[in-house]
Amino acid sequence: MTSQVAKRAPVVRLPPKSNVELLLLRGAQVAVIVMGTIAAIFALHAGEYILAPAGLGVVIGLMLGPVATRLESSGLRPGLSASLVVLLFIAAICLFALAIAGPLSFWLSRVPQLWSDLQLQLSELKAPLETLKSVRDQLREVTGSNGVTVSLDQGSEVESVALLAPALAAQILIFFACLYFFVATRNQTRVAVLKLCLDRRLRWRVAHIFRDVEKLVSRYLLSITVINVAEGIAVGLAMQLIGLPSAVLWGVLAALANFIVFVGPAFMVAILLLVGIAEFDTMAGSLLPVVAYLVINTIEGQFVTPLVIGRAMTLNPFLVVLALIFWIWLWGPLGGFIAIPALLVVYAVIRNIVPGINWADDVEPRRH
Incomplete structure (x- = not known):
């Protein structure tokens, strides 16, 4: 009994941390998280050339993943199913x-004519525009600003196109490469x-994050x-009924x-x-395409989308904005397409990391 007591290691009891020490510890942890987030944002911004098409490829790959799974269930190998998905x-x-x-x-050939027609239609707004111009001139006199003179080089457009074409081709290649390899190796990844x-609980959470x-x-x-x-089909039909030329174009753009x-x-x-x-001579006719589009878009946003994907999956509008x-801001128009899928990814990670909160009802609509 005495030997067992002698073999025990001495217990060292540290004094409890004061409130100031706890505050400094939490502050250091928050500072590390904030600095890491800022560094990640600047890394995403600096790597836009490569990361933007790669991110788009991953997002499209996540969308087409179920299609590849269906093809693989029929006996196709992952590489072949990924090739078929990319071809589709x-x-x-x-x-x-x-x-x-x-x-x-x-419509591009009609741009000069459209511009002249717009000038004629907007001639009624000449008086308000003259008022705004006079206010602008007064502000310039007060601030002492005489405007900025910009000189254009006539050869700059040709040079910019020559420089832009290889970069665009490289980004398209990166996109399709990421799309193919992501779909082909998604299970291996x-x-x-x-x-x-290594931890079983961590493995369980990561598996659920992948699934969600x-x-x-x-x-x-x-x-x-x-x-x-x-x-898009509804908008195209509406524009056709209104009499707006190129109804197919407006339907595709709306989609x-x-x-x-x-x-x-x-x-x-x-x-x-x-x-x-x-296109139209009267103000009522000019507003008719906009009214028709807004009616269709409102029906889609308020009734069709909640019915198809479920109201519970509808994200907070403030978070969406x-x-x-x-x-x-980070990646331009391409980032606008990636924004909602990225928000869903963050949502899936949080709902599996935050303990003690049941997020299941937030994704699937309840069925009674």
């Missing part, structure tokens, strides 16, 4: 390009990451794609613009307003 995606892009190539060239998790990310992103993007295609929530519909309203003013602002 390229075919869809080609169909969209063929649908809008003719109408788009038609999941297994490799799970093998790195694939489920949320693929379900959202596939559902939104079907909804946007249906909305594509609706992928970027808030920003896309606002862009469509501005385009249809300008085209309506140029913040995500759009952040990703558009």
Whole structure:
């Protein structure tokens, strides 16, 4: 008994930490998290050239993952199923390009005429514009600003196109490479990451994160794609009934613009307003395309989308706006498309990391 007591290691009791020490410890942890977040944001911004097309490839890969899974269940190898998925995606892009190539060239050739028509239609606003011009001149006199003179080099456009083409081709290559290899190796990647998790509970959480990310992103993007295609068809038919030329073009643009929530519909309203003013003589006729589009878009946003993806999956509009602002600032229009899937990924990670909170009812609508 005495030998057992002698073998025990002495117990060293440290004095409890004071409130100041705890505050400094928490402050240091928060500072590390904030600095890491800032460093990650600047790394994403600096690596836009490579990370933006790679991120888009991963997002499209998550959307098309269930399609590849269906093909693999029929006996195809992952590499072959990924190739078929990429080919189907390229075919869809080609169909969209063929649908809008003719109408788009038609409207581009009419840009000078549209500009003159817009000037005639907006001549009634000459008096308010003159008032704004006089206010601007007064502000310049007060601030002492004489404006900025910008000189343009006539050869700059050719040079910019020559420099832009190889960069764009490289980004397209990066996108398709990431799309193919992500779809082909998605199961191997999941297994490799799970093998790195030595703790059983951590492995369980990581597995659930993979499952939820694939489920949320693929379900959202596939559902939104079907909804946007249906909305594009409805907008095209409405423009055809109104008598607006190139109804197919406006339907395709409406479908594509609706992928970027808030920003896309606002862009469509501005385009249809300008085209309506140029095409119709009366103010009521000019507003008719915008009204028709807003009615269809409102029905889609308030009734169709909640019915298809479930009201419980509808994200907080404030978080959506913040995500759009952040990703558009980070990667431009491409970031606007990635914003919602990225928000869903963060949501899937948080709901599996935060303990003691049941997030299950926040994703799937309850069934009674």
